[in-house]
Amino acid sequence: MILLNTSTAAPYLCNRTGVNVSQWAIKSLGGGVSNEVLLAEAPGKRWVLKQARPRLRVQEEWLADPARIRREAAALRLFASVLPPGAAPAVVFEDPENYIFAMEAAPADFTDWKSLLLRGVCEPAHAREAARLFRAMVSWRGDGAEFADQHCFDQLRLDPYYRFTASRHRDLSSAFEEAIACCRQGKALVHGDFSPKNLLVASNRIILIDCEVIHWGDPSFDAAFLLNHLLLKMAHGLAGCRALALLFWKEIRDLVDERATLLHLGCLHLARVDGKSPAEYLTGEEREHVRRKARQMIVSPPKTMEEAFQ
Structure with missing residues (x-):
């Protein structure tokens, strides 16, 4: 399984989209304790990459099924029709084998x-x-x-x-x-x-x-x-x-x-x-x-x- 981070995200996106590695700017967004979350920007693209991790980053042992990422992508698709327009990010792509999905990033002023x-x-x-x-x-x-x-x-x-x-x-x-x-x-x-x-x-x-x-x-x-x-x-x-x-x-x-x-x-x-x-x-x-x-x-x-x- 690919582990996303600020070093691996650009090559991963190059393989996925064909956009050259040098055109991607990657920034960590932290992601709380349960996920790796990265801002990925290239000409015409401003995405958030999210990968669920099986062990959460807390002092006590806390394990969780990384397949939850698939549910989140399904929920965002549902929100497009349930919530007011623009109230949830659009899903760009899913990579269920690696527990990854990409969504449109919020504008920079949010x-x-x-x-x-x-x-x-x-x-x-x-x-x-x-x-x-x-x-x-x-x-x-x-x-x-x-x-x-x-x-x-x-x-x-x-x-x-x-x-x-x-x-x-x-x-x-x-x-x-x-x-x-x-x-x-x-x-x-x-x-x-x-x-x-x-x-x-x-x-x-x-x-x-x-x-x-x-x-x-x-x-x-x-x-x-x-x-x-x-x-x-x-x-x-x-x-x-x-x-x-x-x-x-x-x-x-x-x-x-x-x-x-x-x-x-x-x-x-x-x-x-x-x-x-x-x-x-x-x-x-x-x-x-x-x-x-x-x-x-x-x-x-x-x-x-x-x-x-x-």
Whole structure:
């Protein structure tokens, strides 16, 4: 299998497209912990190459089936008809044998929403656009059979976030078991990683990316996933994220079960300090604050989302 990196990508693309190696400019985009992601530019082309890796780059052992890359490409093709025009990148080609696909890159002026939030940029328009994409996914009434299998979601979300965290907080295991059971209820299309880092923004436009754990399940997980990131930013001292969270919630609350969303929110909040993928920007003091708040939310759940964000 070819392993993509900044050295091998240009020869790989030359063989695939016929465009000379010297014409390709390759730049690493990081890709989080689960993939190799590269920006590849040549005359008339601006692509992102993505290759799924079987072992994730975290301290704890975390393995996942690289075949998830095929599901992501299928999801992007579906998004072309489900989301508003231009809200998801177009697939350029697939190389399933090497767990690679290429997609059109976002224009250079787009920035991930997470980076903006961490710089203190809290624009209500971004929360509204995120809610619009969420509503489009949840409202889709097509055949979800292609995404019914939750195998990748289990490997990349339920196991490292819920089961692993529950193993460190055994007194809360029943809550995590209930949250997992909620995810098994097939109600709608669920992105599974609906977070600010996967929402690229420019002005009032948003592009949704990174849908490798998309599945047919409970949309309250996606709602809580985004809300949890805003709650974490509040713990990091970014008070403006509270208004964004409540605005997002107001726009989508009719689509999800509030109790289930609050359950996921507490579990996800704890998972981002004691799971396999802790939030990297939190200080030690902030992590302890999040741990206390999360445990309180699970043991004595807030009655409303507004209460959770007090």
